[in-house]
Amino acid sequence: LVDDLGWNDVSYHGDGTGPTPPKTPVMDELVANGIELTRAYSYAWCAPARAALLSGRMSVHVDVNHTNSMAFDPKNPVSGSSGIPSGMTVMGGKLKGAGYKTHYNGKWGVGFAWKSQMPISRGFDSFLGYVHDSSDYYDNTLSNKSIEVPSGCELAGISGIVDLFKNDGPAIGLNGTKWADYLFLEESLQNIEEHDTSSPLFLFHAFHSVHAPLNPPEELEEPYQALKDPTHRAYNAMTTFVDTAVGKVVAKLKEKGMWENTLLVLSSDNGGPVYPGKSLQLFGGASNHPLRGGKTSDFEGGIRVVSFVSGGLIPELKRGTKLDDYVSIADWYGTFCSMAGVSMEDKLATAQDPPLPPVDSVDHWPLLSGKIPAGSGQRTEIHISSVTLIQGKWKLLTGMDPSSINIKAASHSHVVPFDTYKPGWGVSAIENGRGMSKFPYGLNCEKGCLFDIMNDPTESEDLAEQHSDVVSAMWARLNELNKGIFNP
DSSP states (O other), rough: BBSOOTTOOSSSOOOSOOOOOOOOOHHHHHHHTEEEEEEEEEEESSSHHHHHHSSSSSSGGTOOOOOTTTBBTTTOOSSSBBOTTTSSSSHHHHHTEEEEEEEEEEEOOOOOGGGGGGGGGGOSSSEEEEOOSOOOOOOOBBOOOOOOOOOOGGGGGGGBOOOEEEEEOOOOTTTTSSHHHHHHHHHHHHHHHOOOTOEEEEEEOOOOSSSOOOOOOOHGGGGGTTTOOOOOOOOHHHHHHHHHHHHHHHEEEEEEEEGOOEEEEESSSHHHHHHHSSSSSSSSSOTTTTOOOOOSOOOOHHOOOOOEESTTTSOOOTTTTEEOEEEETHHHHHHHHHTTTTTOOHHHTTTSOOOOOOOOOOOOOHHHHHHHHOOOOOEEEEEETTTTTEEEEEEOOOOOOOOOOOOOHHHTTEEOOOOOOOOHHHHHHHHHHTTTTSOOOOOOOOOOOEETTTTTTOOOOOTTTTTTTHHHHHHHHHHHTTOOOOOO
């Protein structure tokens, strides 16, 4: 899972008309021998997207509210806190129950107020990572210099609070020893090296990159010295590091003789950020060309994500193909459960009083394996947020998600922010930020904005007036779906 990777930030998406993407030769080769998921969708920012992935629920049914990550209700240990409720079974627990050895490295970001929300309590055999939305790459501490929207311990105003865990406790002796993503990569490679191949393996590697602060080690920036903008240079360097790291994981799997029996899934958690920050290291740095918008926006640039599958389990006839069927980030839960031979039903959630929302996931292995033809996938509707719905070729936008981490934009309820096609560095990023500060603050969708995203993926033509019947029907459906939003 890559953090904040933009649509145009893999070289195989470069079309010669937008900014030159970072170099990603490993991903290029994996896509050429795998399946590119051209219609993979997520939530517009980190925590709800990750909660959807790990829990198998759409974000609106698990963690859609921007709350202080430290907030909790001591009388409600099941769902009285930010993140995935402890009464839901996450992906690690399902696969551990199927006999897999399970490991999680990198960013957690889906709740830590209760110990029962931590990875080791949720079915992962090991964990090395941090639990907040971000942390300093070098000393692993929480401070305003490391995050644009502080939350949890970051609000304490105390310097030196370390966010680096090893299994169930502090990673004593590790913080401050290496750049964070170097640490996480070493741990994942060690997990593979030490794995007993008589048991199946589930490895979840959640990169800190390319989330701000954009301050990679100097050696990673060497290939990009020609880029004069420091944000652009750092973002590209960190993206190429991600590519190299994926290559090392693949090489280690091949060395262990595991690659031919592996399914590798790569996805961004949300669209690339194109906003400015209070320092150059906190600028977004991404490019979503040719898509509109970016992170924290329900335009395609914020929710349509880079994603592909590869590995020896992909049938020969499917390799080098593109899949245009809709895939939600929540669907990997059901897909993995199916492949592991276990039910995706969450009996733990059903047993709660009152019951927690059920799993929404769709099993896409029949599509990926070629058992059913492309175009026959089960996912035809995506309830993106309380203000956005996708049905077939249509996408309805009605404003700004009130639950967004982008509090400034959320104050303009009927406006979709980051109405831009510009990247997230230099003057362009500053202009993107100014667009939220002056009228009209973005695209006004008070009466509904309708796009045919199959034929108009850049959302350049609003068809609401020509298809008012579609707007009315989709808005009624959105209102009905919103009755089921989980808001503990």
